[in-house]
Amino acid sequence: MPPALFTPGQMGALTLANRIVIAPMCQYSAVDGQLTDWHLMHLGQLAMSGAGLLIIEASAVEPEGRITYADAGLWDDATEAAMGRVLEGVRRWSDMPLMIQLGHAGRKASTDVPWKGRSQFGPDHANGWQTVAPSPTPHGAAEIPPAALDAAGLARVRDAFAAAARRAVRLGFDGVQVHAAHGYLLHQFLSPLSNTRTDAYGGSLENRMRFPLEVFDAVREAVPAGIPVSVRISGSDFVEGGWDIAGSVEFSKALQARGCDVMDVSGGGNSPHQVIPLGPSYQVPFARAVRQAVDIPVITAGLITDYEQADAIVGTGDADYVALARAMLYDPRWPWHAAAHLGATVTAPKQYLRSQPRRYKDLLQAPGATSGA
DSSP states (O other): OOOOGGEEETTTEEEEEESSSOOOOOOOOOBTBBBOOHHHHHHHHHHHHHEEEEEEEEESSSSOSBBBBBBOOOOSSSHHHHHHHHHHHHHHHHHEEEEEEEEOGGGGBOOGGGGGTBBOTTTSSOOOOOEEESSSSSSOOOOOOOOOOOHHHHHHHHHHHHHHHHHHHHHTEEEEEEEEEEEEEEHHOOTTTTTOSSSSSSSHHHHHHHHHHHHHHHHHHHTTTTTTEEEEEEEEETTEEEEEEOOOOOOOOHHHHHTOOEEEEOOOSSTTTTTOOOSSSTHHHHHHHHHOOSSSSSSEEEOOOOHHHHHHHHHHOOEEEEEEEEEHOOOOOOHHHHHHHHOOOOEGGGGGEEEEEEETTEEEEETTOOOTT
């Protein structure tokens, strides 16, 4: 029997070779929302890693939905064409399934890139714009208040998610993920810390879930039934009185009822006052709670770096998949090394098969080969 981490998995109709997911990681290297050669190199190396699934970084559904001016987007023909060029290069050499994360940064938009401090730009700055949110409350006290979305704004954003999903289908993505985590727009609607509306989109949990569910419905309608749709959530704001795991469970149950295929459970990001109990697998309890409440696969993430740690998370049933982000940037061959450590087999490019160390039997196999061949 192979280790749990290297057993095949299902996401709707999509079959994955193993339970390792490469989490979406913003690169802040796009130009006017368009992917560049950096993305071809970055995604190309990750697509040769042997993981089961690669999720493309958060791609804004409209220009104002970008975290920074250098974020990826999928809102017009130019951004679609640029993404298509990168995908063509990746797919030429890898058969790894590809999913795209669609998002809107809301009040956390219009900032500088991380390595320049991530300060927020005002609407009058060349690299800034007016941000939007459920309510006119800024993320940080020193930041610029967002404009509260009115009925027309809600419809525009919802339709932008659906339009981006249709573009993703045209590009041939194997799955689509809706970003409702990390303090971005849909998470802002969910959390009472950021949503103080008094209309049908604020107040009760049912009302706060309303707009994120409307967005999901629009995306699900735009994506054919054979293509899985996932939603990424934060299990907690890590702030008293904020979004919590109880709300996450109810939201996940509502999403499953509407046709969600996969829940991806992360955490935090909605308040500068968050106090996160950092440690290995610190978010796994959130995934466990969601997994016990729904009948669809659950992905977990957060300081998962050790091979046996990842295998145990899947083997004990705490989650169906583990998502790696920084660990994959540090070691793009993490799945190879995990397979070697656990005695499993992983797919590698034909050009690299001769790199297999002699002490590992049948560690690497060519794409399309049968394990052990």
